[in-house]
Amino acid sequence: MSGFDWIVPVILTIITAATPLVFASLGELVTEKSGVLNLGVEGMMLIGAVSGFMTATVSGSYILAIIVAAVAGGIMAFLFGILTLSLMANQVATGLALTLFGVGLSALMGQAFVGQPVPPLPQLDIAGLSDLPYIGPILFAQDALVYLSFVMVALVSWFLYKSKSGLILRAVGDSHDAAHSIGYSVIGIRYLAVIFGGAMSGIGGAYLSLAYTPMWAENMTAGRGWIALALIVFATWKPGLVLVGAYMFGGITILQLHAQAAGLNVPSQILSMLPYLATVIVLVLISKDQSRIRKHAPACIGKIFHPAA
Amino acid sequence: MLLKIEKRSEYSRAMVYVTPLLALVLTMLSSIVLFHILGVDPVDALVNFFVAPLNSAYGRSELFVKATPLILCAIGLSVGFRANVWNIGAEGQLTIGAITGSALFIYFPDTDSIFLLPAMIILGAVGGAAWAAIPAYFKTRFNANEILTSLMLVYVALLLLSLLIHGPWRDPAGYNFPESQTFSDSATMPILVSGTRLHFGTLLALLAVLGTWIMMARTLIGFQIKVIGAAPTAGGYAGFSQKKIVWFSLLFGGAMSGIAGISEVSGPIGQLLPSISPGYGFTAIIVAFLGRLHPVGIFFAGLLMALTYLGGETAQINLGLPVAVTGVFQGMILFYLLACDVLVHYRFRLNTARKAAL
Numbered sequence: 001m002s003g004f005d006w007i008v009p010v011i012l013t014i015i016t017a018a019t020p021l022v023f024a025s026l027g028e029l030v031t032e033k034s035g036v037l038n039l040g041v042e043g044m045m046l047i048g049a050v051s052g053f054m055t056a057t058v059s060g061s062y063i064l065a066i067i068v069a070a071v072a073g074g075i076m077a078f079l080f081g082i083l084t085l086s087l088m089a090n091q092v093a094t095g096l097a098l099t100l101f102g103v104g105l106s107a108l109m110g111q112a113f114v115g116q117p118v119p120p121l122p123q124l125d126i127a128g129l130s131d132l133p134y135i136g137p138i139l140f141a142q143d144a145l146v147y148l149s150f151v152m153v154a155l156v157s158w159f160l161y162k163s164k165s166g167l168i169l170r171a172v173g174d175s176h177d178a179a180h181s182i183g184y185s186v187i188g189i190r191y192l193a194v195i196f197g198g199a200m201s202g203i204g205g206a207y208l209s210l211a212y213t214p215m216w217a218e219n220m221t222a223g224r225g226w227i228a229l230a231l232i233v234f235a236t237w238k239p240g241l242v243l244v245g246a247y248m249f250g251g252i253t254i255l256q257l258h259a260q261a262a263g264l265n266v267p268s269q270i271l272s273m274l275p276y277l278a279t280v281i282v283l284v285l286i287s288k289d290q291s292r293i294r295k296h297a298p299a300c301i302g303k304i305f306h307p308a309a
Numbered sequence: 310m311l312l313k314i315e316k317r318s319e320y321s322r323a324m325v326y327v328t329p330l331l332a333l334v335l336t337m338l339s340s341i342v343l344f345h346i347l348g349v350d351p352v353d354a355l356v357n358f359f360v361a362p363l364n365s366a367y368g369r370s371e372l373f374v375k376a377t378p379l380i381l382c383a384i385g386l387s388v389g390f391r392a393n394v395w396n397i398g399a400e401g402q403l404t405i406g407a408i409t410g411s412a413l414f415i416y417f418p419d420t421d422s423i424f425l426l427p428a429m430i431i432l433g434a435v436g437g438a439a440w441a442a443i444p445a446y447f448k449t450r451f452n453a454n455e456i457l458t459s460l461m462l463v464y465v466a467l468l469l470l471s472l473l474i475h476g477p478w479r480d481p482a483g484y485n486f487p488e489s490q491t492f493s494d495s496a497t498m499p500i501l502v503s504g505t506r507l508h509f510g511t512l513l514a515l516l517a518v519l520g521t522w523i524m525m526a527r528t529l530i531g532f533q534i535k536v537i538g539a540a541p542t543a544g545g546y547a548g549f550s551q552k553k554i555v556w557f558s559l560l561f562g563g564a565m566s567g568i569a570g571i572s573e574v575s576g577p578i579g580q581l582l583p584s585i586s587p588g589y590g591f592t593a594i595i596v597a598f599l600g601r602l603h604p605v606g607i608f609f610a611g612l613l614m615a616l617t618y619l620g621g622e623t624a625q626i627n628l629g630l631p632v633a634v635t636g637v638f639q640g641m642i643l644f645y646l647l648a649c650d651v652l653v654h655y656r657f658r659l660n661t662a663r664k665a666a667l
Contacts, residue, residue, distance in 0.1 A: 223464050
């Protein structure tokens with residue numbers, strides 16, 4: 001038994017590394033399904049991370065912290081919506097602006113909180129179940145957000161593919177002119193999808209600062225917002241595959257950390273490059289098959305909608 | 310809705326020039342609120358940000374020192390942005406340019422040839438271009454999104470720099486600090502005005518502005534870039550190759566950023582350090598847009614963004630404001646600019662038509 005003892009902590013850390021990606025990717029997936037490309041995920045995650053952390057340190061309430069993080073991410077996304085949906089700004093440029101702004105604003109907001117510790121998100125503890133060997137700590141001793149991330153994957157899948165509202169959202173993303181002509185509010189639906197994406201990114205960010213490394217540091221997302229964007233391409237816009245992808249990347253991140261800790265004779269910088277290199281390689285492999293991408297990508301992604309009056 | 314947005318039959322030329330100024334004014338107004346929240350006198354803060362850094366001749370020269378890498382990177386990015394090639398990895402290309410350019414000095418530290426520095430600059434350009442060639446290859450060969458690949462490579466480049474100066478390139482006489490040897494005179498950018506840090510790299514930036522202006526206005530490749538960017542289908546009918554433009558934009562952008570990198574390390578910095586840029590490659594994105602993707606506009610936008618860096622430092626020393634204010638400021642400018650740009654292609658009308666119909 002002792003030979004496999006390392007497995008449980010590795011799986012546990014993979015879960016914490018994957019959870020922020022699940023939230024951010026899933027949110028952005030809904031945004032993209034409505035035909036909007038928001039490249040500001042990194043910025044929204046940072047704002048979520050800092051506002052969640054600040055709320056937790058000041059109020060001590062994690063529920064409040066997560067709500068604040070979601071609202072903060074949603075507000076950032078709303079700004080993006082005003083620019084791209086109402087004022088018809090270029091989505092790529094505005095997304096970049098959102099990230100640059102988020103990096104700066106989060107650094108400014110978190111100034112006084114750098115280096116302060118906060119107790120990590122409390123974990124489930126069911127007498128008996130949580131103490132089971134191996135599966136106990138993995139299945140029955142996670143924090144609430146881990147369980148929520150799985151619930152959200154199921155909810156988003158159901159919403160997109162089984163509910164009428166999801167069908168409308170996809171219609172808006174695939175052909176905004178057609179959706180408009182049968183009377184759906186393209187802009188209104190896109191606002192909702194964009195704000196949902198922002199709120200989910202905010203929660204993903206808060207997970208980083210409250211559970212993954214319970215502290216705040218400038219730029220602590222370290223490119224995870226961009227990896228989340230790449231995951232959507234990897235998953236060909238399918239919620240279930242987003243989950244798979246997030247755990248794969250969580251795995252790569254954690255394995256390189258464990259390899260560094262184990263004193264593997266490879267410079268730590270090389271190991272730290274792995275998640276980024278993996279993202280590039282995965283993007284290349286998936287993008288190679290353009291027909292598959294075209295089949296699943298929302299047809300109107302990134303296109304500006306201006307109803308011809 | 311009370312206001313209706315209506316498409317202009319032709320874009321407004323005047324607005325192209327007005328909106329950057331409008332964005333600047335709105336940023337100033339918003340920053341008054343921001344300074345108020347931070348508990349400093351807004352007027353005092355604005356003076357510290359935008360006037361104090363320019364009070365001395367040295368301060369004015371520093372403006373050009375800081376603007377140099379911004380202008381170089383932004384010039385490179387703007388060519389791609391015009392063609393809808395979204396290279397956002399200038400920071401990584403800058404880092405690799407600094408590494409490849411420095412390599413020559415690191416391995417031949419005793420050379421005092423006058424060709425050392427020019428060779429370093431060329432190697433810097435080649436290194437930056439080679440780094441940008443990776444997203445170009447993946448984009449043209451496999452259709453991989455250049456936004457994500459170029460950005461991922463920024464992190465890889467920064468780690469590579471860290472690897473080198475923590476390892477083989479560390480100065481043996483440097484008390485184990487992660488720094489390279491200090492560059493010799495023949496590996497250092499000549500100073501243009503004594504008593505300042507104004508260096509040869511600034512001339513290179515001006516040259517890039519001029520050269521790119523001519524290229525975009527007078528050459529076939531410049532024309533192809535503009536056509537492909539504005540109307541890809543038309544470009545296709547004209548026989549312009551989309552792939553060629555992707556390659557050209559990325560290589561050009563990479564080379565410019567690479568030059569920015571080597572001009573920083575062999576200029577104001579004088580050695581390789583773990584951090585050689587406070588995000589110039591990212592700020593350059595703002596510079597490019599604020600300058601309307603035009604070389605001359607980029608020159609002025611570069612100076613303005615350089616001022617926000619200097620102002621941030623001045624405000625930190627004099628008022629104890631956090632440096633992060635600079636980032637917020639830069640982000641706000643781009644936000645307002647993109648918002649105001651609606652006025653270029655659209656106009657607002659009071660929505661009276663519907664009432665009349667009722």
